[in-house]
Amino acid sequence: MSLKRRPTDADIEALAEIFRPLWREGDIMRPWLRQHHELLRSLVHGEWSWAAVGAALTKVGITYRTGTPWTDKRLRSELSRALMPLKGYRQRQLKPEAQPTAQTAIPPGTVAQADLPPIQPSALSMPAPQSVAAAPRFKPASFRIPESSPAPGGSTPAEAAHTPRLTFGPSEPKEPS
Numbered sequence: 001m002s003l004k005r006r007p008t009d010a011d012i013e014a015l016a017e018i019f020r021p022l023w024r025e026g027d028i029m030r031p032w033l034r035q036h037h038e039l040l041r042s043l044v045h046g047e048w049s050w051a052a053v054g055a056a057l058t059k060v061g062i063t064y065r066t067g068t069p070w071t072d073k074r075l076r077s078e079l080s081r082a083l084m085p086l087k088g089y090r091q092r093q094l095k096p097e098a099q100p101t102a103q104t105a106i107p108p109g110t111v112a113q114a115d116l117p118p119i120q121p122s123a124l125s126m127p128a129p130q131s132v133a134a135a136p137r138f139k140p141a142s143f144r145i146p147e148s149s150p151a152p153g154g155s156t157p158a159e160a161a162h163t164p165r166l167t168f169g170p171s172e173p174k175e176p177s
Contacts, residue, residue, distance in 0.1 A: 004049040015048065015056035023062045032062070033082035040079060050075050 007015070022036060033040070043053055054070030057063065063070065 004047060004052075007048070007052045007055075012052060012055050012059060015043070015052065016059040019056060019060045019062060023060060029062075029064050030078070030082040033079050037079055037083055 018039075022039075023032070040053060044050055050072035054072055054075040057075070058069040
C-alpha cells in the first residue's frame, strides 16, 4: 500500500463537496456504495486515501443510521460487500458446450433451438462399460455375529455357561457364622 499525504481540513471539505450532491437523505448505504464505487475507487487510486474518503463521507453525513464515523478498513470492507453479487441476481454461467457459436446463428424472429437444453441419450439404452459390468459385488459389512455360527471357543452357549464350574469345580458351601 502506497503512502499518501495527509489531507488538511480544507481538503476534506473540498472532497465532501463532491459527495454532497450525490447523497439524498434516506438513501440506503450499500446500494449507494454500489452505485458510486467507481468514483470512490478512482479517488483512492489517485491522490486520496481510504481514510480521507471516509472522513469526507462522515463529514457529509453519508453513514449508516448509527452515525459511526468511517474508518479506512471499514469503508474498504463495506465497499467490498456492496460489490458482491446479490443472491437472487447472481448471473448463471452457461456451460461451454451449451453456448451457441457464430456458426449456428439463428435468424431473428424464430425460436432458438439453442435456448433449449440439449437432449441427452437415455442412460438405460446405453450398455454399461466393461469395467463397470465386470466389477465384483460385495455384501455390506456387519459387526453382528450371526446366531447360527458357533461361539468363539467352539462350544455352545450352554457349555460356555458351565465352563467355570467345570474348570474350578463346585463352589465351597458357606459355613454358618
